[in-house]
Amino acid sequence: MNLLTPSLNKLLDLWIDEDIGRGDLTRLSVDNQIVSAYWVAKEEGVFCGGTLVEQLFHKFDSAIQVNLKVQDGCKFKVNEHILSLKGSAAALLAAERTSLNLAMHLSGISTATALLVEQLKGTNVRLADTRKTTPGLRVLEKYAVRCGGGINHRMGLDDAAMLKENHLAWTNGIETTIQTVRKSCPWTSKIIVEAETTEQALQAVEGGADGVLLDEMSPELILTLVPRLRHLAKVKNPNRSSNQIIIEVSGINPKELKTYANTGIDLISTSAPITRSAWIDLSMRFEEHHNQK
Structure with a gap:
């Protein structure tokens, strides 16, 4: 599924604007030092959202380095590092909440889907989603189902x-x-x-x-x-x-x-993986060293 479309690009801008508004008031609490950070899993699951997270961070600062250690559709364990980051402290902090929210929601859907798909293993029966999706997030939620091993039913009434x-x-x-x-x-x-x-x-x-x-x-x-x-x-x-x-x-x-x-x-x-799944708990941690080059 293509996640580099103009419509999804607009969604990312909308989500950033929702959180940043007229500007991050905490930005002045840090300088423009280059720092390193990482995402860590606080529970096990199936990851989803890496491509979007990378795009989102680059909207804050194109110089941010994003290294995905767990790819979309792959399982991860408790305390496993999902990705690593290097860039401006101010930009990483500003992007933290929106990027985590997105990945935790989508990973919850992927994880719930994978648990159901596992029950169907060896039966040749496939698990499909429905149109019960969050308005505006259908493409992403259905992508998360695919990352969990399911397949997509119709995307809309015109399919x-x-x-x-x-x-x-x-x-x-x-x-x-x-x-x-x-x-x-x-x-x-x-x-x-x-x-x-x-x-x-x-x-x-x-x-x-x-x-x-x-x-x-x-x-x-x-x-x-x-x-x-x-x-x-x-x-x-x-x-x-x-x-x-x-x-x-x-x-x-x-x-x-x-x-x-x-x-x-x-x-x-x-509709259960989308409508009933819980978010997967991920957290961003900063490494304790400063003034990196």
Whole structure:
């Protein structure tokens, strides 16, 4: 995922302005001496945000040296050094809070994602995120999910057409609606139907949906439903593989991931890593020597 876009550059400027405002009032407490510092982990986790942190520090002072010791997507342990810094004391102090906030939030998402992905190891089922993201931070939070080993669901309403519960409540039927949406979508776009009942799931496949999201169904029901959906998809279109229909589940207890993963599905989507994760505690420490060259 590209993190060097103009839009993300503007976000960094916005976050800096939020914290600095009309100027750092503590700046005069230190001179322009060149000092060294490092980030240390106060708990274990999966790191995320290094590229952005480096950009952020350089916005304060392009001469700051940032040496990432832990790359995005890599695990770290308690007391491990995440990165080292060298530059103006005033610039490092001014950038400290915003950079740490960003990395701690994103690393929390990556860490929570990795814990869930670990439960799915060996099942061939992938963990996907949702659109339940912090406004303005979607790209970064979804990047953090990828760093934790998950995959991204649609980035927005223009990525794919997902017919959810409220859409279906105000339509003339699943099959008719799929046909209507298909006519207006680019041929590259996918159509996914969220099904809360067996009947809705079967209608979605019958109507030619590319994917079916089984919402809040028991693993016992899904275990019997998946073969029916794949068989119907094959009958409907003999020229394509029955596995070409993507079957996804959502609205489940994260503690039951392994149970659901053994039902023959392709994806499990959850908002939990983004909406329920705690920040990972990182801290910046200055080395005790001054007037470095």
